[in-house]
Amino acid sequence: MTMTFLVSSALLFVSSSVGALSARQEPTPSHSPLFVHHGHLSLHHPLAQSLRRSMRRAGLSQVAVWSRRERERGRDDEEGEEEGGWRLGASMDPDDPFGILEAGKPKDPTKVPESSRKVRKVVDDFEEDFKTAMGRYQQGGGISVGDSDISIGLAGDREFTKRRRDRIEYVTLVSGGLSRIKDLVQRDLEKQGFNVNVIDGSEPNTAKQNGAETVYSKLRSTQVMIICVDPSKKSKSGGGMLDLFGSGDDSTFRVDSINVEKWLANSPSLEHVILLSPLGIDRRDRGGLIGMFTDLDDKRRVEESIIQQSNKRGLDYSFVRVGKLEPLAGEMAGIRFEAGDSPSIPLDAMTTQEAAAQCLVRCVHQRVAYNATMSLASAPGKDFPQEWEWDDAFIKLDGPELYRESIQGMPVVHVVNFLKDWARLWLREGQYYKHLTTPVAIRSLPGGVRLQFNPRRPRVDDDYYEEPVSDSDWSRPQPPPNKEGGVDIVAEDWPYTRVRALRSCLGRDVTVKETSEAAIVEFLKKDVRKLKKTRGIKK
Incomplete structure (x- = not known):
């Protein structure tokens, strides 16, 4: 009875607020969204859904939700000022039970800056979801955070991911000795609609032989390059085609600074390079057996060559530092994810091939992974991380996170x-x-x-x-x-x-x-x- 009374009161409050808003302002055109600063409720919460439907009845065809989490991280323009003469409320009312802090209509939605549009998401019509959620809510089940109930704080990242996925078409997967990771990454990328070319050392030396493509023909159209050679093994020297591959065998696939520079130079459409590398490259305690059986200095030179090309050509890069790669065994489906080459993850840590593959795939569209280094190790757990758990792990790269x-x-x-x-x-x-x-x-x-x-x-x-700023002060x-x-x-x-x-x-x-x-x-x-x-x- 109490829950029903609260929900009814909330709906009455929202309806009256929207009625007052529509009485003061002209109906918003169909192409002009109304932005709502919303901090507490998920998109599938009954109150959020009723707000959506009430605003539609008031003549507002679209409602966009902006997360307080992004505002707390300071991603908006200085102190909430927006272009176009619209100001978001800088103060928060802790007594607002509905999490609705302020609603307003921008004078010109086309002038909202790109940095702000990235953290807003247009909410679709959730009539059926609202009925289901309301039934669960009235039964006392509550609204859980999961795959179907995504937090508002991740709405902007979801929209950005969709736009990037629509723009990126061709991904080249450079693989050597890691057939399991190659298969997992290729499968997940193809499920998302990417065209995946695989370079594994079996390519012909000349232009085309028996219809097979050469290395350079595969690199010509690539937009994202994922290099996933076993980082725990030393590179072997040898000949091969243009000295790109060791002896031509998959297990001796060579990735060094010279070869990486050749690949990047022959990829005119390249935008993003993702590299699998070992833990300990940036650490002072990287001696002992770890340094003896892995050529960490050579791995460092590979990363430095990628960074150098990034500075010259404006490429993005992502370095995924992993421990010893092992197949999934027992209850080790969890992950430990840290920004940089974190000393909190020991050098002898184990990383499952499944976790490494999932991380590489997510680096393609996680914007916080651009020009960043991350450490990944496996942890006890029965189930693989859900999508929101991966998102929550990746936000450690924003800053990066210190604590x-x-x-x-x-x-x-x-x-x-x-x-x-x-x-x-x-x-x-x-x-x-x-x-x-x-x-x-x-x-x-x-x-x-x-x-x-x-x-x-x-x-x-x-x-x-702060004192108000006069018009003359803006020109100073x-x-x-x-x-x-x-x-x-x-x-x-x-x-x-x-x-x-x-x-x-x-x-x-x-x-x-x-x-x-x-x-x-x-x-x-x-x-x-x-x-x-x-x-x-x-x-």
Whole structure:
């Protein structure tokens, strides 16, 4: 009875709000979407569905949903300002039970910047899904997060994935000695509609023999190149066609810096290179047996040649660092995924071939994987990760992520207030200031706080106290943005209440403030766990 009353009240509130909105504004044309800032409900939640239908009855043909999670990560224009004269609400109402913070109509939807359009998704008509979800909701089953109930926070990534998949047609898979991974990657890519060419060392030396294509004819049209040679084995020297392949045998397929440069040079349509490489290339403790049986320096030169071509031609690259590749055995279907060559994953870790193949396929369309390095190892688990779990793992590359901690059961608005108070401990008068080698300026974010390294003087930027900018001020030359780096600390409510810290504001060729960064993360970890203990939170 109580649940029915709450849902009825919510529907009445939404209907009255939409009625008032339609009374004040002219009906929106069919091509002009109404954007709704929505932070708590999934697309399949009954309240979200009723909002969709109510707005359609008011003459609004499309509704787009913008996630608070993306706003908390600071991906929008500065402080919510949009081109076209539309301003998103910068303040959040913690007492809003429906998660609907603000709705408005842009003056000109075509002027919404590309960076903002990437995190919006036009919601289709979910009449049947609404009936099913409402039935489950009234029965007390709740709405679960899974394959059919995708969080709003991933809606923009889904739309981007679809657009990229529609644009990319040809993928070349360079394989040697890893027939299992080759088969898995080829199968998944072909299921998604890609045209996959495989180079495995069996190609003819001359133009065409018996209808078979040469290496260069396969490379000519490729847009994405995936190189998946066993990274735990040393490359063997030998002849082969143009010295591209060892002895021509699949197990001795050679991938070195010289050959990779040849492949890239003969791929005029290439946009993205994905390389499978071993753990430990960037580590100081890479000696012993790991360094003896794997030519890590040669692998590093391969990566450096790809980065060099990326700088020259504007290519994207993704490096997937894996441990010893083994077939799936027992209950090891889980994954451990970290940004960079993370020391948290030991050099002798094992990675299943199935996990490596899934990661390579997802690098094709995961935008955070562009120009990034990631570490992958297997972990105990009966089932393979679901799609949303892979997405949640890949967001560690955005920044990259330095730390995350769950605070389940604590309202996210309370976590945000805690973070903003905690950040002041790093100012000159705070007790943590002495642990910094570079002072920080504090900047308030909608979902947290930014500690931005400022070698000159520490200060506090808070939008609440900002003076309005006059028209004449807009024409004045603005100082260049601070790109000395910083740490964004945000609170998120999906898939559970948690705190994340990620690197931000780092300009090109700027040295990472490792000492100060490590101090911030270490004290954040200690104080968040102390907060959980005080509140009696175990997860």
